[in-house]
Amino acid sequence: MTETMDQKHSTWANRLRENQGIRSLMEDLGKQTGHPDEILLGGGNPAHIPEAEAIFQETFANLAKEPALRALLGDYQAPIGNDHFREIAAEYLSSHFGTSLRKENIAFFNGSQNAYSYLLNLHSGPMADGSFKKILLPIVPEYIGYADQTITEGVFVANTPMVKQTGKNRFQYELNKTSFDLTDIGVLAISRPTNPTGNVINLSDLEWMEERTKKQNIPILIDLAYGNPFPNLIGKEEPIHFENGRTLSLSFSKIGLPGVRLGIVISDEDTIETLSSFAAVGNLAVGNLGVYMMEQLFQKNLLTQLSENILRPFYEAKRNLALALFTDAFQKLGVEYEIHDPMGGFFLWIRFPSLSITNHQLYHLCKDKRLFIVSGHYFFPGLNTDFSHTKECIRLTYCRKEEELARGAQILAEIVASHQAKSE
The missing domain is CATH 3.40.640.10 (Type I PLP-dependent aspartate aminotransferase-like (Major domain))
Incomplete structure (x- = not known):
């Protein structure tokens, strides 16, 4: 950003124009090209679950037949x-x-x-x-x-x-x-x-x-x-x-x-x-x-039926699959790693304690391979102490298909394995 541009905007605007985690995440999510090699493990999109989408489709179709359609749109x-x-x-x-x-x-x-x-x-x-x-x-x-x-x-x-x-x-x-x-x-x-x-x-x-x-x-x-x-x-x-x-x-x-x-x-x-x-x-x-x-x-x-009978079983199965795939890939290549117990939601938070580069640099190396993850350094606003996890962790979603998760696990493991600090 130029000095002239700095002076034209409020301090709040200038801060927003700097590198933001949420903007980076959503731009990665919105700029997907459909390339067959893209592996989109960064964003927060929920999975497309046919049983859930059938409920939404019926709900949406009912609205189109409602007398209230004029009010809904106008x-x-x-x-x-x-x-x-x-x-x-x-x-x-x-x-x-x-x-x-x-x-x-x-x-x-x-x-x-x-x-x-x-x-x-x-x-x-x-x-x-x-x-x-x-x-x-x-x-x-x-x-x-x-x-x-x-x-x-x-x-x-x-x-x-x-x-x-x-x-x-x-x-x-x-x-x-x-x-x-x-x-x-x-x-x-x-x-x-x-x-x-x-x-x-x-x-x-x-x-x-x-x-x-x-x-x-x-x-x-x-x-x-x-x-x-x-x-x-x-x-x-x-x-x-x-x-x-x-x-x-x-x-x-x-x-x-x-x-x-x-x-x-x-x-x-x-x-x-x-x-x-x-x-x-x-x-x-x-x-x-x-x-x-x-x-x-x-x-x-x-929503009670949807949550208990469809969403929770689906995401729990996805979590278990992702844990198995990433654990296997890391162990085969000798990657040192720790995973936060995934108690809920649909993300894995992974720490690489021997990483010789920062997690932000890791994000860019992955992106070069068309693998999208999120660097963990964005998730610590207001932390003023030296906490190693700020540079060692990443977030990824397990909402994607098994083949995509498996390819992502392999690419991530290869990159991390080649950028681990050598033990004495």
Whole structure:
């Protein structure tokens, strides 16, 4: 970027124009050429599952026959959704979140990414009382899409995790309670399961944090894009409920509808009211297609069946297949590796402790071979300590076909094997 261009734009714009993890990921995802040698293990697209797509096709076809088609295509919603749809969501979600929700607790957005751009800015930066508040990520690595959401720079604070060995070539990140510090914190942000690692924070750790945050009236944002009640990819862990002090976000993307762009926020009435003002300025209105499809899926109670009978078995089988393929490829070529226990979601987080290059350099070498992965260095915003995992880890999706996963495992193993530090 030239000096002239720097001076023409705001500091926020200049920061956004720099190398972003989320932009890199989505551009890789959107620039696929269809070349037969491309191996797309980087992006977050859900798998195309015929049984799920049959449900969506029927839902979509029903909308085309509805008398409401004119309103679906030709009318604006309210900024966070019309009362009719908010009431439907409140009624449906009440039983799933163990509480009695009202429409005033519900807001719709054009994807949960859109919702978080408002939520993170709502609770951080210069505050009305003259203070400056920051965003705490209690366990990093954390979702790549948070890092560039805030207008104010330097608002992220990351809590270095504990690393627990759980078996041969396996590990897990855990909450580091000794370094947990709420000084100048305005909000906590957690994804459950965590994107990128598949970690599912246990409820006892969440409650431990809330014992401290509630004393200071600090809210917790819990991103459930891969969590309960749908697609419910949380392994054996208990589901999250809605309680005071928690703001929950849901997404239709990971059930198989990323193109619909529907995110749902559940929070207290004051937060929802404020989000409505954000949404009116930023979007005018939420899109119609998502909420119309939601109405049918909720009223027919299709998402419970979809999540339990189709999505969870499918992704668990894909996870087991990917673990077998990558483990076999690494071991055959003598690659030193560790994989974070994939408790949920649909990613593998892999560490190469003897890598002689950075994970960002590894990403480019893989891309030269038409293998797309995501460099792990993007997933540690606000971390100011020297933590080796920031340069040694990558994320990849296991949503692809077996042949693609197998070729990707072979190429990745070959590249890493040729760039391992030689042992003395």
